[in-house]
Amino acid sequence: MQIAKKSHFVIKSGDVIYNKLFAWKGSFGIAPPELDGMFVSDKFPTYELDRQKVYENWLRWYFRCPALWEEARTMSTGSAALSKLTLNPPKLLLLTMPLPPLDEQRRIVVRIEAVAARVEEARGLRRQAQKERRALISGCLGRMALGIRVDGHLGNVLQEKPRNGWSVRCDGSENGIPVLSLGAVTGFQYRATEFKRTSESTSQDADYWLQPGDLLVTRSNTPELVGHAAIYNGSPYPCIYPDLMMRLVVDENRADKHFVHRWLMIPSVRDYVLNESKGTSPTMKKISQGVVMNIPFPSSLSLPEQRRIVAYLNNLEAKVETLKRLQAETAAELDALLPSILDRAFKGEL
Structure with a gap:
């Protein structure tokens, strides 16, 4: 197989991998089994994880912390434009992270994952509510039409x-x-x-x-x-x-x-x-x-009846829009909850 690029890395399952052009956006991860043996360019440096010191899921969650992304941004170099900032491999090793004993890492990860599961459950309920909200108007319109002679x-x-x-x-x-x-x-x-x-x-x-x-x-x-x-x-x-x-x-x-x-x-x-x-x-x-x-x-439906129906639907839609706004506020709260939990967890407050 011919590969034009001079430098390539072979990914192994469980390796730490990141995109050095977008580290400031949180492009860190741990390679899943399905990527084992694949090649990546030099834009994606990889590292073997020392599992005697760090629990894999501890690191996986830490990679999702905005504080880490901000540290990566301040250490990246390149053009003034954010899109050109690069975190080269030597700088990656200078990024800081909390490293309690393995048993403590595992305990905290259990707490994080329990909260994450609750957050995802809440998001699922919100998505279901959105579907039901849309179906409410559609169903009401359908039932309305059944009682009208076309x-x-x-x-x-x-x-x-x-x-x-x-x-x-x-x-x-x-x-x-x-x-x-x-x-x-x-x-x-x-x-x-x-x-x-x-x-x-x-x-x-x-x-x-x-x-x-x-x-x-x-x-x-x-x-x-x-x-x-x-x-x-x-x-x-x-x-x-x-x-x-x-x-x-x-x-x-x-x-x-x-x-x-x-x-x-x-x-x-x-x-x-x-x-x-x-x-x-x-x-x-x-x-x-x-x-x-x-x-x-x-065609023969009277104007007063048409206007009565419109007024009823407008009132229903206003209530639905109120529900929509509340759901949007809930979504924002859910989006902020997990980063807040991660911040507390990696400060040792969880």
Whole structure:
């Protein structure tokens, strides 16, 4: 086998290994059995562990301490840019670490792993809660739809056919006009920060300009995201919507656009959109104006009833958002807990 590099290391299971270019980011580890006998470049120095002095899992946990990463950063040399800092092998051996007797190392590791298991259990519960939170809205929408008579199509309550936006070249010009990207309507929520800029010439009379309150639908995206919709909130302004979106102009004498927005989320409509989407690529699908016009819709549902449903869903979503914020706060606390425990452990306080 021909290897062009002059210096290579052979990894043995249980060896200490680190990336000297990213030691400041915590790139330390102990080689697992599946890497035994493999080669690495000179960017990954390896060392044999003296197991008479240090317990392998003690070192494995110590490698996860931010204090060690910071020490590695201060000892690294190179360009002022962090990405160029290098901790060369002689400096590695100067890094400090606490080294109590082996029995004490093992005792502390048992405590660390017990806490880590509880933290991971809490994270698992949080992930499950996130899934249930998303399923709550979807399930509510599905149950709502079961009690509504679907007797028409979306086209019955639109003033005109859906209109595509402008396929404009975006060049990121600092003073350019904002152009929404697909991410602006992903997840059926409007994201005002998801836009690019163009310096192309524009026409004030063109149909691609957005107005606050416009209802937008993606006409091209991945299968799970095509047909997502959101209501433009007026930011940024002025703003152009792209060719990959359609604007729906709802006849507000026949339908509430906020109800239309909610209706596009229900599972049966999502199934319809997915079944009617086209495209040779399995990862990118498109829907036509005709598909959108023919979305099954309760055309005869009264405006007061539509608004009552929207108010109920808004109230439910507000409660879900409160739960989401609490979960985010819990996530931050969990992320901070293990480093705090490690800091105490390696100071002999655990």
